[in-house]
Each structure stands twice: as C-alpha cells, then as structure tokens.
Amino acid sequence: MNTTVSEAPVSTWQARRWPQEREARIPAWIYSDPLLFQREMEVFHHGPTWNFVGLECEVPAAGAYKRSWVGTKSVLMVRDEEGGIQVLENRCAHRGAPICWENKGVVKDFTCPYHHWNYDLCGNLQGLPFLRGAMGKGGMPRDFRKDQHGLRRLRVATRRGLVWATFGDATPDLESYMGEEILALLDRTLGSGRLRLLGYNRQLLPCNWKLYLENSRDPYHATLLHSFFLTFGLLRTDTAFRAVPTLGGRHAIMASTYSAATAGTQNEVTKQLASLKTDFVLQDMDVVKPVDEFGDSSMINFSVLPSVFFQQHGNSLAIRHIIPKSESSTELSWTHYGFAEDDPAMHERRIKQANLMGPAGYVAVDDSEVLAQMQPVAESAPDSVQVVEMGGRDVAAQETMVTEALIRGFYAYYREKMGL
Amino acid sequence: MSRQDSGADAPTRAQLRDFYDDYALALDDGDLDRWTTFFTDDCLYRVVSRENFQEGLPLCTMECRGIAMVRDRVAALRETTVFEPRTLRRMVSCLRVNEGGQGASSQANFALYESMSDRETHLLLVGRYLDRVVRQGGELKFRERVCVYDNYRIRTSLVYPV
Numbered sequence: 001m002n003t004t005v006s007e008a009p010v011s012t013w014q015a016r017r018w019p020q021e022r023e024a025r026i027p028a029w030i031y032s033d034p035l036l037f038q039r040e041m042e043v044f045h046h047g048p049t050w051n052f053v054g055l056e057c058e059v060p061a062a063g064a065y066k067r068s069w070v071g072t073k074s075v076l077m078v079r080d081e082e083g084g085i086q087v088l089e090n091r092c093a094h095r096g097a098p099i100c101w102e103n104k105g106v107v108k109d110f111t112c113p114y115h116h117w118n119y120d121l122c123g124n125l126q127g128l129p130f131l132r133g134a135m136g137k138g139g140m141p142r143d144f145r146k147d148q149h150g151l152r153r154l155r156v157a158t159r160r161g162l163v164w165a166t167f168g169d170a171t172p173d174l175e176s177y178m179g180e181e182i183l184a185l186l187d188r189t190l191g192s193g194r195l196r197l198l199g200y201n202r203q204l205l206p207c208n209w210k211l212y213l214e215n216s217r218d219p220y221h222a223t224l225l226h227s228f229f230l231t232f233g234l235l236r237t238d239t240a241f242r243a244v245p246t247l248g249g250r251h252a253i254m255a256s257t258y259s260a261a262t263a264g265t266q267n268e269v270t271k272q273l274a275s276l277k278t279d280f281v282l283q284d285m286d287v288v289k290p291v292d293e294f295g296d297s298s299m300i301n302f303s304v305l306p307s308v309f310f311q312q313h314g315n316s317l318a319i320r321h322i323i324p325k326s327e328s329s330t331e332l333s334w335t336h337y338g339f340a341e342d343d344p345a346m347h348e349r350r351i352k353q354a355n356l357m358g359p360a361g362y363v364a365v366d367d368s369e370v371l372a373q374m375q376p377v378a379e380s381a382p383d384s385v386q387v388v389e390m391g392g393r394d395v396a397a398q399e400t401m402v403t404e405a406l407i408r409g410f411y412a413y414y415r416e417k418m419g420l
Numbered sequence: 421m422s423r424q425d426s427g428a429d430a431p432t433r434a435q436l437r438d439f440y441d442d443y444a445l446a447l448d449d450g451d452l453d454r455w456t457t458f459f460t461d462d463c464l465y466r467v468v469s470r471e472n473f474q475e476g477l478p479l480c481t482m483e484c485r486g487i488a489m490v491r492d493r494v495a496a497l498r499e500t501t502v503f504e505p506r507t508l509r510r511m512v513s514c515l516r517v518n519e520g521g522q523g524a525s526s527q528a529n530f531a532l533y534e535s536m537s538d539r540e541t542h543l544l545l546v547g548r549y550l551d552r553v554v555r556q557g558g559e560l561k562f563r564e565r566v567c568v569y570d571n572y573r574i575r576t577s578l579v580y581p582v
Contacts, residue, residue: 199478200472201479201481202572202574204575282495283489287489347478351479366501369504369577
C-alpha cells in the first residue's frame with residue numbers, strides 16, 4: 001500500500017474500544033497515548049470548561065500579573081486599569097513567542113521580547129516597531145489593522161476571590177458549570193473571599209493527569225494508603241461520609257465528619273486495618289488538631305473538572321491545580337490560603353498543618369509515590385484493565401468511604417465527552 | 421541571645437565546616453535519630469522554595485517548630501509514610517560566615533542527589549542553607565536552619581529532610 005509522508009499519524013485510541021463493563025473498568029491505554037492526550041486537552045481544558053487560574057489577591061493592583069496555565073497553554077492573569085481581571089494567552093499574536101517570561105510582576109503594559117510588539121493590560125495591540133518601515137522601506141501593509149491582532153483573551157469569571165477562565169465561547173456561565181452543590185461548597189470553603197495567600201508548593205509527577213484526578217476522587221484508598229490520616233482520626237472508615245458525584249460525574253464531593261472522640265481509638269472496623277498504629281504518638285499534636293472553623297464538624301474536599309481539587313484537611317486549605325504537561329507528566333501546583341481575618345493562632349495552625357500536604361507531606365507523599373509507580377506499569381500494559389467495582393457498578397452517591405463511585409462517575413462523564 | 425554567641429564563643433569557620441559535614445553525613449547515612457540531635461530544643465527547621473522565600477510567603481514544604489516537630493518528622497517517616505526506597509547524598513559547598521547581628525549566621529550551598537532503587541541517580545534539589553548556629557554545652561547546634569531550594573518544582577516527592 002502506498003503511503004505518503006504527509007499522511008497524519010494513525011491514532012490508536014480511535015480504533016480502541018472501552019471494555020463492555022463500562023465505567024466499572026478503566027483501560028490502561030488511556031494513560032499513555034499522546035494523541036488521546038491532545039484530544040483530551042481540546043475536549044476538556046481548552047474546551048467549554050472553567051479552569052482555575054489563581055487568586056484575585058495575587059494581582060492586587062493595576063498592572064500586577066501572575067503566570068498560570070489552562071491545560072497545556074501558558075496564560076497571564078492581570079489586573080487591568082479599571083480594576084478588572086483579564087486572562088490572556090501568553091503568546092504573541094505576531095510569531096507566537098511567549099510575551100512574559102516571569103511568574104509574577106507589575107507592568108504598565110506587555111512587550112514581546114522578540115520583536116517588541118506591545119500590548120495593553122487587556123491584550124490589545126498598541127504598537128509595533130517599524131509599522132511604517134524604516135527609511136521608506138519595509139513596514140506592514142497599509143491595511144494591517146492592529147485591532148485584529150491582540151493577544152487571545154479568555155472569558156473570565158471571579159467568585160469569592162478566585163479567578164476562573166475558559167477558552168470556550170460556548171462555555172455556560174460559571175454558576176451553571178459548577179452547579180448548585182459545588183457552588184455551595186465553594187462559598188463555604190472560600191468564606192468571606194478575602195483570601196490571604198500563604199504560598200505555593202509545586203511538584204512534577206511522572207504520571208498521567210487522570211491518575212491524579214482519580215486519586216482525588218478515591219476515598220477508598222485514603223484510610224488504607226494514608227495510615228497517618230487513620231492513626232490520628234483525621235479520616236476514618238467509621239465516621240459519617242458522603243461521596244457525591246455531581247452533574248453526571250463532572251465534579252465530585254467527598255464530605256467526612258471529624259470526631260475528636262474517635263481519634264486514636266479502635267473498633268471493629270479499624271481492627272481490620274493493619275496499618276492503624278495506636279502506639280504511634282506525635283510529640284506535637286497541633287498538627288492533627290483542627291479547629292472547626294466552618295462550624296459543621298466536617299472536612300469537605302471536592303474536585304472540579306477539569307483541573308482543580310479543593311483541599312480542607314484540618315485547617316490546611318489549599319487549591320490543588322492539576323496541570324497536564326504530557327500523557328505521562330503532570331504538574332501539581334498547591335496554592336495554600338487563609339483569610340484576611342485569621343487570628344495569629346489560626347495562621348500558625350494553617351502553616352503547621354501544611355506539613356501533611358505537598359511534596360513532603362506526611363500524607364501526600366504516599367500519593368505522589370504510588371502514582372509515580374503506576375505510570376510505567378500502565379505504559380507497559382496498555383491492554384490491561386483496572387477494576388473499579390468498590391461500592392457497586394453504578395455512579396449514584398453513596399454514604400461510605402468504601403466506594404469508587406466518584407471514579408466511575410468521572411469516567412461516565414469522560415466517555416460521553418470523548419465519545420469513547 | 422547573648423553577645424557571647426557572636427563574640428569570642430562564636431564557632432570558627434573550621435568548626436562550622438566540620439559541623440556542616442557531620443550533618444550531611446548523618447543524613448546521607450540515613451541516621452535520622454542523629455539528625456534530630458543537630459537542633460536546639462527551640463529550633464526552627466524549614467525547607468522552603470525560593471519562590472515562597474523571595475516573596476515573603478510563610479508556607480514551607482517542611483516546617484518544624486521546636487524539637488518535638490523534628491522528632492515527629494522522623495517518626496511519621498518511619499511509621500506511616502509509603503515511599504519507594506532511595507538513597508540521598510548531599511554535597512555542601514561555599515560556606516560563608518556572616519559577621520555581626522544577633523548570633524552567628526552562616527550559609528552554604530547544597531546539592532541533593534537522589535538514587536532510586538532501580539534507576540540512575542538524578543539531581544533532586546539545589547539551594548542554600550541559611551543558618552543560625554549556637555554553642556550549647558560545648559556542642560554546636562542549629563537554632564535555625566532554613567533550606568531554600570532553587571527548584572521551581574520538586575521531582576515527585578521530597579521524602580527525607582534536606
């Protein structure tokens with residue numbers, strides 16, 4: 001058969017079939033295919049979804065900017081002259097060079113380092129060198145219109161101090177995209193919206209972004225892998241728990257009840273767990289003693305498709321930004337925050353309890369280590385399938401930690417959007 | 421802090437060099453119990469990104485306030501953390517002793533190499549130690565050790581102290 005060099009590479013994923021058990025199985029080939037990864041970026045991150053970009057307090061005054069990511073695209077979150085927030089693609093409209101090479105800063109306007117095309121804070125092209133040429137030679141055509149060559153502007157929505165952006169023209173408004181349940185949790189977790197930035201933790205995970213997303217929707221592993229959680233009663237299988245997929249599995253909620261009474265004690269359930277170490281005590285217990293700041297004795301963690309996980313572990317509040325880099329590499333960027341009205345004790349508590357999370361976290365190290373182990377196995381066995389049947393085969397909400405309903409929910413949604 | 425710390429009793433450069441090497445060797449040997457003995461009871465131990473440090477943001481990647489948290493870091497690592505076996509090795513260079521101020525402050529560069537059980541070695545972390553070393557009962561101790569790493573991101577995990 002004749003083939004030409006111009007022929008597009010054969011995509012393997014389009015020839016694949018999802019196992020007949022539907023979302024109760026996950027085929028390993030979805031973690032290792034670069035063409036599937038490109039399609040995922042089009043469908044989710046660069047498509048009609050709302051992506052977390054940053055906190056409003058990170059760009060306090062006109063000209064303040066922060067570099068962030070929407071999927072694999074670099075974007076700039078910037079405060080404009082009118083006090084609004086713009087999110088601009090960090091790509092010069094001329095030749096595609098990134099116009100901004102720093103993570104944060106304050107500018108009057110943006111100038112691309114390559115040919116000095118200059119843009120205002122809203123991304124409008126203000127000028128370019130030699131528009132009319134030099135010494136009567138060169139220059140742009142007479143009909144070149146600057147107003148048609150600005151930076152790509154994303155649609156922006158803000159709510160309670162958070163900034164969201166979308167590349168999609170057809171993306172529904174933020175409220176509809178989130179849905180009632182997630183909106184209520186956003187409002188709970190972000191309180192007054194007067195957020196205080198505590199800092200960042202960043203790590204590069206050698207795994208597909210979906211492995212992290214699944215991990216953040218998997219309460220089943222939490223009390224098994226993370227014996228630190230269990231030992232100190234921060235999260236246990238014998239406390240009230242709700243696992244709720246929302247909007248057909250687009251988002252997911254994990255709500256647990258914290259009980260000081262059950263911390264470090266055993267019962268029939270915990271006796272089954274070999275990893276419960278009742279003789280392990282901390283010398284400084286503050287790190288595992290949360291204050292009930294939301295007044296509902298609950299720890300509620302939730303995952304918002306496609307790119308963000310809201311963490312409430314004790315008083316350690318963070319937004320985990322899941323930034324896909326390739327089919328086998330994912331940046332995990334943690335933005336820890338508190339509130340402007342936090343007293344010094346609460347501020348200290350948040351910093352102290354942050355020891356549980358991040359690349360060196362008492363709890364979080366377990367996850368990054370396990371996921372790093374999983375990726376090469378998935379790549380070596382693309383035809384293998386994972387079994388996801390804990391708590392049944394459907395995607396209904398459940399009142400137990402011992403369930404994989406949230407992972408199934410995600411894949412029900414994923415398959416629909418990807419046509420798989 | 422008394423004037424003695426910054427005066428006649430202040431550690432010499434040679435003493436500091438030995439102290440820094442001892443610290444690195446203890447950790448490279450995996451002797452975490454010995455690691456805890458390098459700190460004063462009221463110590464501050466932090467591992468923080470240059471990004472947070474330069475912006476004055478309080479969040480650390482590891483933070484131990486006081487010796488109890490230093491010991492807890494070791495206990496949690498031994499008792500509950502799940503991780504792939506690895507060997508770390510620290511290269512410490514360019515020691516600088518800063519004069520003046522309250523107590524002796526010193527700094528040095530570090531490079532931390534990580535060797536996994538079945539793969540080649542890679543460079544895990546590069547940065548500098550910013551320290552306050554005091555003499556206590558004839559021995560040098562860190563009252564403060566702030567490990568500021570230059571890396572934008574940490575490669576997978578930071579399991580052991582820096």
